[in-house]
Amino acid sequence: MTKKQDIRFIQGNVAMVEGAIAAGARFYAGYPITPSSEVAEASSIRLPQEDGLYVQMEDEIASIAAIIGASASGKKSYTATSGPGFSLMQENLGVAIMAEVPCVIINVQRSGPSTGLATKPAQGDFLQSRWGTHGDHGIIVLSPSTVQDCFDLMIDAFNYAEKYRTPVIFLADEIVGHIREKVVIREVDENEIINRAQPDCEPEEYKPFNHTENGVAPLAPFGDKYVVRLSGSTHDERGFPCSRPDNADKFIRHYTDKIEKNYKDIVKVRKYNLEDVDITLVAFGGSTRSALEAMNMARKEGKKVGVLQLVTLWPFPEDEVIDALINSKAVIVPEMNLGQMIREVKRLNDFNTVVQGVNRIDSMAITPKEILDKIAEVENESSRIFG
Structure with a gap:
């Protein structure tokens, strides 16, 4: 059907x-x-x-x-x-x-x-x-x-x-x-569609923070036969406040681990013309639109330009960005700020890859021409790398 x-x-x-x-x-x-x-x-x-x-x-x-x-x-x-x-x-x-x-x-x-x-x-x-x-x-x-x-x-x-x-x-x-x-x-x-896991134990045995192997505990709704204790305080598996150091360590690590350890399930990127590339544009959101147009214009000029679009921003797609840094002579990061995402890209750059940004904060979108101008600038400044 x-x-x-x-x-x-x-x-x-x-x-x-x-x-x-x-x-x-x-x-x-x-x-x-x-x-x-x-x-x-x-x-x-x-x-x-x-x-x-x-x-x-x-x-x-x-x-x-x-x-x-x-x-x-x-x-x-x-x-x-x-x-x-x-x-x-x-x-x-x-x-x-x-x-x-x-x-x-x-x-x-x-x-x-x-x-x-x-x-x-x-x-x-x-x-x-x-x-x-x-x-x-x-x-x-x-x-x-x-x-x-x-x-x-x-x-x-x-x-x-x-x-x-x-x-x-x-x-x-x-x-x-x-x-x-x-x-x-x-x-x-x-x-x-994914719906939250529901408990299947007896009500008196239910612990709303008793994490299973995948790092997530079943969550019963308020008003059901299960008692659910939720608050902003550090708590134990039953939801009662608990200030023991070992308990605090366990739960605070958990809030990060349940996401970072599922990186491959969560992280989404899109790759455009990265099979044979000299310059990779790393972009997200609305700036991706200009990056893709700049890539198409550059390709018509015979320049090997590709785009890595970050769909998941956090957890940061470190593996995919590292691949871009390894396989590119230069990485350009267009973003409508003074350079927030480029900090993450540079943090991962152990490969001496040229990394530069295109930034606007004047309430106007970054244009494809601005990205093309940066591509030309990088090529001129790095003539030794680009031959």
């Missing part, structure tokens, strides 16, 4: 909502903020149509608190914001990490800091998405570059959240959030 699909011409922000619903999300709490407001607007229309619930909260702190509570009650939940709101969410993001509550936080990035340029694109939250909340922890961050990504990767985001009992950050940017493109809204097969 052929699966149903609907081909539409919509914004990335709207496609995110369709992806969330396809993944099984039925609760949204948020506070409208540009350039993510269409996520809230579309959610307010679509969720009631799918027997879901939309709540507009008084601020972003309350918004993430509400989705944590809804998720703990058994509903797949999400919120959307931009830079200032994402900053406000950081403390409760830590609560979700500590309590291991699955949820999805959409951040459609804009120019900053503070209020900044509220409707203009930027990619300045790359490092904040990894290190914004305090303490040692792991995190999963996905970044779309097309409207189709906004649908497809949202399903992945919820699957990761449920599989690993963790908040997942969907790090978009204004370019991707507001652009309109053709997108296939397809019927998702049940076997494509």
Whole structure:
């Protein structure tokens, strides 16, 4: 039987909502903020149509608190914001990490800091998405570059959240959030959807933090026959506060290990023309679009240029970036910030590969021409390497 699909011409922000619903999300709490407001607007229309619930909260702190509570009650939940709101969410993001509550936080990035340029694109939250909340922890961050990504990767985001009992950050940017493109809204097969594991023991034996071999404990919903204790305090396997050093060591390591040890399952990249390459462009999000166009233009000039698109930003795709550094004479990193992702690339560069960035922070997108100019500059400055 052929699966149903609907081909539409919509914004990335709207496609995110369709992806969330396809993944099984039925609760949204948020506070409208540009350039993510269409996520809230579309959610307010679509969720009631799918027997879901939309709540507009008084601020972003309350918004993430509400989705944590809804998720703990058994509903797949999400919120959307931009830079200032994402900053406000950081403390409760830590609560979700500590309590291991699955949820999805959409951040459609804009120019900053503070209020900044509220409707203009930027990619300045790359490092904040990894290190914004305090303490040692792991995190999963996905970044779309097309409207189709906004649908497809949202399903992945919820699957990761449920599989690993963790908040997942969907790090978009204004370019991707507001652009309109053709997108296939397809019927998702049940076997494509991951739901959190449920306990099968007797209620008196249930321990909500008794991690199994894959590093994740079953999570019963509030109101069920199982007693669930969730808080932001360091706890034991039953959820009771516990300050023993050995217990703290065990759980704090766990919040990182359950993600980093599943690197191969979580990390997604896309490779373009990397089989025979001199210069690799490493990009994410909206900047990938310009990188791909620059690659095509450079190839027409006979230059061996490829693109490594990072779809998963965190955990950082170290293996794939190292391969790019080994197999390229130069790596160029275009990003709409002063150089956040390039720090990670340089950290891995033990191969004396030329690494340079193309950066814009003036509220305008990086153009293909700027990347081409950087390619020419690198070739001229490294004439010995390029012959």
